[in-house]
Amino acid sequence: MAKTPKRPVAGLPDKDTLLAFLREAGEAEKSDIARAFGLKGAERRMLREMLRELEAEGKLGKRGRKGFAEAGTLPPVGVVDVVARTDDGEMLVQLVKGEADAPQAVLVADKDRRGPAPAMGDRLLVKLSRAGEGWEARLVKKLDSDNSKLLGVVRKGNREVRIEPVDKKDKEFLVIPASLAEGLKDGDLVLAAAEKREGRYGPKRGKVLEHIGREDDPRAASIIAIHQHNIPAGFSEAVEAEAGDQEVPTLKGREDLRHIPFVTIDPQDARDHDDAVYAEPDTDEKNPDGWIVWVSIADVAAYVRPNTQLDREARAKGNSTYFPDRVEPMLPEVLSNGLCSLKQGENRATMAVRMVFDATGKKVSHKFTRGLMRSHAKLSYEQAQAAIDGAPDDVTGPIMDAILYPLWNAYACMLKGRERRAPLAIESLERRVKMSPDGGIEAILPRKSLEAHRLIEEMMVQANVCAAETLEKARTPLIYRVHETPSQEKIFNLSDFLHTIGKSWTKGEAPTTKRFNKLLGEVKDTAHAEVVNEVVLRTQMQAFYTPSNVGHFGLNLDRYAHFTSPIRRYADLMVHRGLIRACGFGDDGLTDREMSELEAIADHITETERRSMAAERAAMDRYIAAFLEEHVGAMFTGRITGVTRFGLFVRLDETGADGLVPVSSLGDEYFIHDDRTHALVGERSGKRFPLGYNVEVLLVEATPITGGLVLQMMSDPAPRDPNAPSPRLGMRGRSGKGGGGFKGGGKGGPKSARARNGGKPHGKPLGGLKGVKKGKRK
Structure with missing residues (x-):
């Protein structure tokens, strides 16, 4: 890859001439030098001796097995490894075939390059050049994957x-x-x-x-997740400086909305507030009993402008990533928790939408505006809900009549339209990790679902619809949030499962949200409610971003875009820029270049979203495993949430943790994986461990570093299903074929926790955990 220097004068060169040749060439092998100077026979031997002397003098450095270069220099183009980070977060690269004399180079960001940034250990092809007293490297392409x-x-x-x-x-x-x-x-x-x-x-x-x-380290779970999933952490010095060099815009080119008493309603521990709401009755005689709903969103586009360093790093991150103990934000804190956060009593730039609904909850009109707003109050979901439920406090009491009651009355009106639309009504219980002041885990708690949550959700959904409609009407390209109809294969699997609990779904029946909701309503308040909700959730496709609209199945909407969270999602920032361009709100809107790149941007932010989701799940698994490590040997109640040929996944009732019961611990016979009925079935007895089965398990192992939980089944299997065909014999050892057969080791087996504890667990109580029986630590 070295450049070819001018042909030198023939004959053995002196040392200075040889060094000058290598300086121009970048690097060369002995045979290349001899050829360039026309050396033969004895002159080649003399050249070899000269190279040894120069190397001994520290003037030459080896490059690979046969190459030479002037000491302390790098070739114009070379293969390097990313080996370190500077205190400012810049990557340092080292020439792969360089010796100790080869200097490290700073990897310079390329503002025009798209795709994931290089990470530690990556091998790259780069262009190398001097920069003051050091060296710079500019990426040509990545050469390897992360497999090594x-x-x-x-x-x-x-x-x-x-x-x-x-x-x-x-x-x-x-x-x-x-x-x-x-x-x-x-x-x-x-x-x-x-x-x-x-x-x-x-x-x-x-x-x-x-x-x-x-x-x-108490924070090890999130640290591991960040590195394991390549979540970009922190910001470069240039981006921090650019973010800090900002101030609140004036009213120039903006509508003054400071007279509208917006309020923010967020989680108790929220640090950024990117949406605020307000509602009032519509006084238009043509819309009796109608409502006006305002949704005000932080105008992030005013600070993060296209093709700036700040914009490039925000796009590379794609979204913020949330862990129990920290957030890896998409934007620097001076923006995410400062200028872009709709703080109470402070002027803030906003992109707002005014929506009008009639008495039936149908949206009859909307209009976007770019303005200046001021939040009247900062509320938590619990605080707002308590006020509506009759327990206002010093903050909510004075604003009940003017703000909170109108918001709830407007939501009651909007709810009519939502019920008519019939979006998917899956109920899934989420849990959160409560951290102690010292960074440890205090508790695993269920997240409460309040009417205040649903109020904000519906107002945000409607604002997102308005954004998509406005951009479509203006023929401005946009990134949609789409959710496809479940595939035929997923519906067939759902139908097979429902048959096992006495419910039917005709395989030829088209999936609709109303049909799913009918099924969920039929099992509500029954023993099957939780498992059916989970199976219906698994039947759904994953939502993603795309410039091609196919609608949103789960919300039952023809068009949908993300507009309401530009602090933490790049997709929303792109929609904001589209609205600025479509509505003529300024010169910082969507650029022609961005419009030509929408498909690539949509693919990238879909990838970063899934990357963050995987990292968040992995961190949660590790935090829960760390919490349960002290309870090894305890009994827990749970439910089978996954059935595989190698075992059962059981979700513990109290913490929501998922652990594995190896198939080898299930009993004295072979168990066959029946993927049609989602069960492990005893080969001779026909007894079954089906999906959704309530069981008791013993915690055998909890490994915080991997997030793994190993459980021991303590419950007997369900009786044989008289309607099921008899399991076939002779399935032993056929892993991966015909369902796969595996032999258990007796209930608990000779090495099981049951055997070790003399047949039953024993020990001290476990600190008030519900669904947990006494046990002894391993």
Whole structure:
């Protein structure tokens, strides 16, 4: 890849001439030098000696096995590894075939490049150049995947140092040579890379790329999730400076909305407030008993302008990622918790929509405006709900008649339209981790579902619909939030499952939200309610972003876009820019270039959303495992939420944690996975462990570093289903075929917790956890 220098004068060069040649060439092998100077025979031997002398003098550096370069220099183009980060968060790269003399270079961000940013350990092809006293690298392309990298925890033994993976699906570990293990401590979290295996057998050798933290850090779960899922953390110095160099816009080009008494209603621990609401009766005689609803959203587009460094980093992040102990925000805190947050009593730039509904809850008109607003009050969901339920406080009491009652009355009107539309009415219980002041886990609590939540949700949904309608009418391209109709395969699986609980769904019947809601209504308040809600949820397709509209099945809407959360979602920021362009609100709207890139942007932010969801789930699993580690040996009640050929997944009632019951611990016979009825079925007895079955389990193992829970089944299986065909014999050992057969080891088996505890668990009570019986720690 080195450039070809001018042909030198023939004959053996002196040392200065040779160094000048290498300086121009970047790097060269001995044969290339000899060819360039026309050297043969004895002159080639003399050249070899000259190269040795220059290397001994520290004037030459080796590049690979045969290459040479002037010491301390880099070639114009080279293959590098990302090896470190500076204090400012910049990546440092090292030439792959460079020796100790080869300097590191700073990887410079390319403002025109799209896609995921390079990460620690990545191998890149870059252009290299001097920059003052150092070197810069500009990315040409990434050359490898992340398959060789491992996020793990250091385990130091007497004879070796291992890196054990934090991913419970990954069974391979790396061995670190003693020469590279200096400074490593047992329990360190590190990012490591596998090196080329010297032989065909034995463990893989590795090297540590980056020290992440400690496994005993209370925040380890989120730290692991951030690195494991490549969540971009922090901001560059340039972005922080750009974000800090902002101020609240004036009224120029904006409508003054400060007379409207907006209120924000958010979770108690919310730090940013990107939406505010207000409602009042419509006084228009043509709309009797109608309502006017205002939704005011932070005008993030006023601060994050297209093609700035701030915009590029926001797009790369795609969205904010939320963990129990921290947030990795899409925007720097000076914006997300400052200028873009609709703080009580402070002027804030807004993009607002005024919606008019008739007495039946039908939206009859809407209009967007770009304005300046001032929040009248900051409320929590619980605070607003308590006020409506008859327990106002010092904040809510004075605003009941003017603000809160009108909001609830407007929602009651809008609810008529929602019920007519019949969006999917799945009920799923969410849980949250309550952190203690020292960063530990205090409790796992269910999230309450309040009418205040549903009020804000419906007002946001309607504002999102208005955004999509406005952009479509103006023929301005936009990114839709779409949710496709469930596939035929998913409906067939649902039909098979419903047959096992005595419910029917004709396989040829078209899926609609009304049909799903009818089913959910039939099982409400029955023993099957929770499992049917979960199966219906699994039947749905994943929502995604796209510039091509196919509607939103779950909300039962023909068009839908995300507009209401631009602080934490790049999709919403793009919709804001579209509205600025479509409505003529300024020169900082959607650009021609962005319109040409909408499909790529939509694909990218769909990917970043799913990346964040996976990271959030992984962190939650680890936090729950850490919480339950002290309760190993205890009995829990739960429900089977997953059936596989290798075991059962059981969700514990109190914490919502999912643990695995290995099939080997289920009994004295072979169990066959019946994927049609979602059950493990005893080969001879026909007894079954079906999906949704309520059981008692014993916690055998909780591993915080991986988030894994291993459970022991303590309940007997359900009786044989007389309507089911008899299980076939001879299925033993056919993993992956015909359902797969596996033998249990007796109830608990000789190595089980039941056997160890003399047939039943015992020990001290477990601190008031419901659904938990006494047990003893392992």
